[in-house]
Amino acid sequence: MSTSTAQATEPQAIDVARVRADFPILSREVHGKPLVYLDNSATTQRPEAVIEAIASFYRTSNANVHRGVHALSEEATDAYEGARARVASFLNVETPDSVIFTRNTTESINLVAHSWARRHLRTGDEIMLSVTEHHSNLVPWQILSQEIGCKLRFLDIDDEGHLRIDQLDEVLNEHTRLVAISHVSNVLGTINPIPTIACAARSVGAKVLVDGAQGVPHGPVDFSALDCDFYAYSPHKALGPLGIGVLLVDRDLMEEMDPFLGGGEMIRDVTLERSTWAAAPHKFEAGTPSVADAVGLDASIDYLETLGMQNIRHHEVSINEYLLERLQELPWLTIFGPKDPNDRCGLVTFNDNQIHPHDLGTVLDQHGVAIRAGHHCAKPLMRRLGVMASARASFYVYNDRSEVDVLINALLAAREVFGLST
Amino acid sequence: MQGLDDLYREVILDHYRTPHGAEEIDAPSVRVEGFNPLCGDELVMTLDIDDGRIRGLHIKPSGCSISVASASMLAQQLEGKTVQEAVQLKESFKAVMRGGDWPSGTDPGDLEALEGVKRFPVRIKCALLAWMTLEQALAQHDPELVSQVEADKDIEVRAY
Numbered sequence: 001m002s003t004s005t006a007q008a009t010e011p012q013a014i015d016v017a018r019v020r021a022d023f024p025i026l027s028r029e030v031h032g033k034p035l036v037y038l039d040n041s042a043t044t045q046r047p048e049a050v051i052e053a054i055a056s057f058y059r060t061s062n063a064n065v066h067r068g069v070h071a072l073s074e075e076a077t078d079a080y081e082g083a084r085a086r087v088a089s090f091l092n093v094e095t096p097d098s099v100i101f102t103r104n105t106t107e108s109i110n111l112v113a114h115s116w117a118r119r120h121l122r123t124g125d126e127i128m129l130s131v132t133e134h135h136s137n138l139v140p141w142q143i144l145s146q147e148i149g150c151k152l153r154f155l156d157i158d159d160e161g162h163l164r165i166d167q168l169d170e171v172l173n174e175h176t177r178l179v180a181i182s183h184v185s186n187v188l189g190t191i192n193p194i195p196t197i198a199c200a201a202r203s204v205g206a207k208v209l210v211d212g213a214q215g216v217p218h219g220p221v222d223f224s225a226l227d228c229d230f231y232a233y234s235p236h237k238a239l240g241p242l243g244i245g246v247l248l249v250d251r252d253l254m255e256e257m258d259p260f261l262g263g264g265e266m267i268r269d270v271t272l273e274r275s276t277w278a279a280a281p282h283k284f285e286a287g288t289p290s291v292a293d294a295v296g297l298d299a300s301i302d303y304l305e306t307l308g309m310q311n312i313r314h315h316e317v318s319i320n321e322y323l324l325e326r327l328q329e330l331p332w333l334t335i336f337g338p339k340d341p342n343d344r345c346g347l348v349t350f351n352d353n354q355i356h357p358h359d360l361g362t363v364l365d366q367h368g369v370a371i372r373a374g375h376h377c378a379k380p381l382m383r384r385l386g387v388m389a390s391a392r393a394s395f396y397v398y399n400d401r402s403e404v405d406v407l408i409n410a411l412l413a414a415r416e417v418f419g420l421s422t
Numbered sequence: 423m424q425g426l427d428d429l430y431r432e433v434i435l436d437h438y439r440t441p442h443g444a445e446e447i448d449a450p451s452v453r454v455e456g457f458n459p460l461c462g463d464e465l466v467m468t469l470d471i472d473d474g475r476i477r478g479l480h481i482k483p484s485g486c487s488i489s490v491a492s493a494s495m496l497a498q499q500l501e502g503k504t505v506q507e508a509v510q511l512k513e514s515f516k517a518v519m520r521g522g523d524w525p526s527g528t529d530p531g532d533l534e535a536l537e538g539v540k541r542f543p544v545r546i547k548c549a550l551l552a553w554m555t556l557e558q559a560l561a562q563h564d565p566e567l568v569s570q571v572e573a574d575k576d577i578e579v580r581a582y
Contacts, residue, residue, distance in 0.1 A: 031425070356486035358461055359430075362542060366426050375462045382462070388484055389462045417430050418487075 011314035014307060016400040022047040022303075023398055033368030036403045041186055041214060041347045041394035042372055043236045046300070053299035054241060057292045065291055066265060066282070076291050083294035084281070090301045091231070092222040093248055100247040100281045101289055105213040106136040108232030108247035109180070111284060112209055113140040115257040116230075117178060123149035126175040128206070130155040130163055130192075131384050132185045135377040137211040141180060151175075157384070161188035161337040168200045176206040183215030183231075187376050187392065188337035189344030198227045207253070213237060217396070218345035219313035223248050235293075239397075240300035244293035247284075254280035261286035312397055316346030322401045323348055323393070326408050332420070333411075336385060347394035349376070352414065357391040360414050367410040428538035429545070430487065437532065438487040443497025447478035452563050456555030456579040458547055463489045467555050471563050475504050481552065488536070488545050493552035495532045505560060505567055512553050512560070516572075519546050547576040555579050 020026050025045050028035050037045060057079065063072035065080045081096070088096040102108045121127070127141050131154050145152050153171050156164045163181075172179070179201040184191050198208045209230040215221055217238035223231055231248040235241065249257070259266055259277055263286035268276040277283040304312070320341035327335055327350060336349045352360055361373030372392040375382045382388060393407055415422045450468035457464035463485030470478035479497050483490045500508050514525055515533060519540065524530050539549045554572070558579035561568040571579075 358463075358486040358545070358548065359488070362429065362545060363426060366423050374460070379462070388464075417426055419435060 009310075011311050012308065014311055014315045014397055016398060019307070020398045022049065024048055024051070026398060030368045030370070031366050033366075036367075036369040036399075036406045038393040038395060038399065038403065038407060039370045039372050040217075040396040040399075041237065041392065043242065044217065044239050044396050045398070046239055046241065046296070047303050049303055050239060050241065050296045050299045054292045054296040057295040062292070064288055079298070080289065080291045080294045083298040086298045086301050087246055090305065091216070091248065092224050094224065095251060097279075097281055098223075098249050098251050098254070100249060100284045101294060102232075102245035102247055103243060103290075104236075104245035105211060105232045105234040106140075106245075108230075108245050109137055109209065109211060110140045111247055111260045112180075112230050112232070112249075113144045115260050115284065116207075116253065117141075117144055118148070119256070119258050121148055121150050121177050124175060125150040125177045126153055126173070127151070128153050128155060128171055128176055128179045128181075128201075130157070130181055132157060132161075132163070132188060132190070132378065132381050133180075133182055134186050134211065134213065135379070136213070137180055137182060137209075138380065150177075155181075157188070157190075160339060161185065161190050162343070163190070163192055163197075165193060165196060168197065172200055172204045172206065174204055176201070176204050178209060179206050180209040180211065182211040182213070183221075184212075184218060184345050185337070185378075185381075186214050186347075187349050187378050187381050187390070189214075189347045189349070190338055191343060191345060194226050194228065202227075214345060214347075217312075218316055220309040229253055235297045235300060238300065239303055241290075241293040241296035244290050244297055246297075249280075257284070259286070260284045263287050265289075307397060315397060316395060317341050319346055319395045319399065319401065319404065320344060320348070323395070323404050323407075326404055330408070330411060332415070336390065346396065346399075347392060349390045349392040351387060351390050352411070354420055355414055355418055357389045359418070360391050360411070363414040363417055364407070364410045367406070367413060369407055369410045371407075425538075425541055429542055431535045431538060433532050433535040434487060434491040437491035437494035437498075441481070441483065441490055441494035441497070443479050443481040443494060443501075445480060447480045450478070450480070452559045454555055454559040454562060454579060454581060456551050456558070456577060458485070458489075458551055458577055460576060461485075461548070463548060463551055465489070465493055465552060465555060467493075467552070467559055469559055469563070471505060474506070476500050476502065476508060483552070485551070486545075486548055488539055488548040489551045492533075492536055492549045495536070496552045496556060499531060499533065500556075505563065508556065509560060509567060512556055515553055516550065519549055547574075550574070551577055 023045050061075040063076040065077040084099045085096040087099045201208045208228040210228045212231050212233035216233040229250045234245050266286040332353050334351045338344050357373035374389050447470050451471050452469040455466050465483040468480045481493045483493045554577045561571045
C-alpha cells in the first residue's frame with residue numbers, strides 16, 4: 001500500500017492453485033456449483049495451517065493464561081504472549097506491550113472511545129471522521145459525542161471516492177482532538193493517504209485512530225511509519241480466526257488511558273473497596289482471553305508472511321485491473337470507487353441499474369458466487385452515493401481471474417432471469 | 423435454474439415492474455413505515471379506511487423485487503376489502519411464508535407465486551415486510567382488530 005514501507009525486491013506472483021489447496025473450504029460446492037468466494041471483505045477463509053494450529057492448541061496445550069504454575073498454563077501463556085509479539089513484529093510495532101487483544105475492530109475502536117477519549121475529550125471538542133466510515137468507526141463516536149457534548153465533523157469524498165484531502169484545513173481546527181479514519185474504505189476500496197491525514201492532525205494537536213479492518217489484509221502495514229496513535233484491525237479478514245481483534249496503541253498513550261472492562265487479569269491489587277491496575281496491555285484485557293484464537297492468529301501471520309504482503313498487494317492490483325476492465329464491459333452497471341486499480345484494494349462495489357443488489361446476490365449465490373449485498377454497515381455512505389444498497393465483490397489471495405469470469409457470467413445470467421437486455 | 427425460476431416467476435417480475443398501489447391517496451387515515459434494518463429495504467403504507475372498509479391504499483416501496491412484488495400484491499388484493507378480510511389474509515400469508523398452507527377455500531391469487539420464496543429462507547423477510555407493516559397499520563386503525571402486533575426481529579414498523 002502507498003502508506004507502507006516498500007520492499008526493495010520485485011513482487012512475486014502468487015501461485016493461486018497452490019494457495020487454494022491449503023484452504024479446505026474452497027473445494028466445496030454451493031448449489032451444485034464450485035464455490036467462488038468473493039465476500040472476503042466480510043471475512044476470509046482460513047488455511048489448514050490456521051485450523052490445525054487452533055485444534056492443536058486445544059489438543060495439546062489448552063489451559064488458562066497468566067495464572068497457575070503448571071506446565072500447561074505456562075505453555076498457553078507463552079503461546080498467547082508469543083502471538084502478541086508476532087503481531088508486533090508483523091506490523092512493525094516497537095513493543096508487544098502496544099498490542100491489545102480484543103474481540104474485533106469494533107471492540108478495539110470502542111476501547112479507544114471508552115479508555116482514551118472519554119477521559120480526554122470535553123464539551124466543545126471535535127472529532128474528525130469521514131463520510132465513508134463503517135458503522136464501527138462512527139457509532140462509538142456518536143455515542144461519546146452525545147454523552148460529553150463534543151462535535152463530529154466529516155471529511156467528504158470526491159466523485160471517484162477519494163477523500164477530499166483538499167478540505168482537511170477546513171474540517172480540522174484547534175478544537176479537533178481526534179481524527180478517526182479508515183485505512184481503506186470497505187465500500188469504495190479507496191486506500192486513504194494516512195500519513196498526510198496524520199500530519200495534518202498533528203499540526204492541530206489531534207490524535208489519530210486508524211480503522212485498519214480493510215488495511216492489514218491487503219498489503220504491508222507499518223504502524224511506526226503510519227505515524228498514528230491507535231490502529232485497529234480484525235485478523236479474521238486476513239486468514240486469521242473469528243473472535244480475536246487487535247488494537248495497537250502508541251506506548252506513550254497507554255499510561256493515560258483508563259481500563260476498559262473490569263475484572264480478572266487486569267488488576268495489580270484488589271481490596272474490598274478499590275483496585276489498582278495491571279500494566280498495559282493486560283490492563284485492557286479483562287477476563288479469560290481467546291487464547292486459541294491468538295494461536296490461530298500467529299499461524300495466519302506465518303501464512304501471510306510466507307506469501308509476502310507486498311506480493312498479496314501486487315496480486316490484488318492485478319485482479320483489480322482485470323475485474324474493472326470486465327465490469328466496465330457491462331454498461332448497465334454503476335461502479336463505485338477509484339478508476340485506477342492501484343488506488344484501491346481488491347474489492348469492487350457496484351450496482352446493476354435495474355436489479356436490486358439482494359436479487360443480484362440471490363442469483364449469484366445460485367451460481368456458487370458469494371458476494372455481499374446491502375449497505376455494508378456504511379449507511380451514511382450509501383446515502384452519500386445516492387443508493388439504498390449495493391453489491392460488493394471482494395477478492396483475496398486464493399481468487400484468480402477465472403473467478404472474475406464466473407462473476408461476470410453470473411451477472412449476465414441475472415439479466416436473463418429478470419428479462420433484461422444484455 | 424430450477425430454484426431461481428421458482429423464485430423469480432413472471433408474475434412476480436410483473437408486479438415488480440409495475441406495482442399496484444403506486445397512486446397516492448387523498449385523505450389517508452393511517453400512515454405507517456416499515457423497514458428491514460438488516461438489508462435496508464423500506465416502505466411507506468397509507469390507508470384510507472372508512473366504515474370498516476379499505477377505500478384506498480398507497481404503498482411506496484423501496485427494495486428488492488420480492489419485497490416490492492409482495493407489497494404490490496397486497497395492494498392489489500386489499501383495495502375495497504373489509505378490515506376483517508385484510509386481517510385474515512395477512513394471517514394466512516404469514517402462516518404460508520412460515521411453512522403452512524393456504525386455508526381451504528382461500529384464493530391466494532397472485533400471492534401463490536410467492537411460495538417459491540420459502541426455498542430461500544433469507545428472503546422470507548423481504549416477502550413479509552409489507553404484511554408486517556399492514557399489521558401495524560391495522561392495529562393503529564383499531565387496536566381491537568389485531569390482538570397482538572407481532573415483534574419480528576428482522577422487521578421494524580413505526581408510525582410514519
